[in-house]
Amino acid sequence: MGLTVLRQQLYSxxxxxxxVYIHSTTEPFIRLQHPQLRGLKWPRGIAASERxxxxxxxxxxxxxxxxxxxxxxxxxxxxxxxxxxxx
Numbered sequence: 001m002g003l004t005v006l007r008q009q010l011y012s013x014x015x016x017x018x019x020v021y022i023h024s025t026t027e028p029f030i031r032l033q034h035p036q037l038r039g040l041k042w043p044r045g046i047a048a049s050e051r052x053x054x055x056x057x058x059x060x061x062x063x064x065x066x067x068x069x070x071x072x073x074x075x076x077x078x079x080x081x082x083x084x085x086x087x
Contacts, residue, residue, distance in 0.1 A: 004055065006048035006073050011055055013043035020046075020057070020075055035075040048073075 003012045009032065010023045018040040022032045041061035048055050057069040 002044070002046035002057075004046045004048040006050060006053070006055060009073065011046055011048065013046050013057055015044070016042060018043075020055070020071075022075070033075075037069065037071070037075070040069065 001012065001014050003010065005011070005025060008025050010025050010029070012021045012023075013019075014021075018036050018038065019034045020037060021034045024030045024032060037057070039061075040057070040059050043057050043059050044066075045058045046055065053073050055071045055073060055075070057071070058066060059069060060066045
């Protein structure tokens with residue numbers, strides 16, 4: 001599971017889920033949306049770049065194989081940026 005904040009929105013990912021949960025950062029922390037990322041298997045972490053307006057998600061979809069996803073803040077434009085392979 002992971003959490004990050006970008007432009008007044010709280011993003012979270014959970015193990016074994018392809019959904020990204022987006023909440024407001026002010027009380028009562030209303031869920032704004034929870035889009036699904038097709039192909040996302042085992043999200044492990046999430047980070048954001050305020051400067052570029054991107055959310056980055058790490059995904060360990062196989063043993064010793066991972067991906068880094070890059071998405072716009074509304075999760076509309078998603079790209080698997082990098083594949084990571086470990087031996």
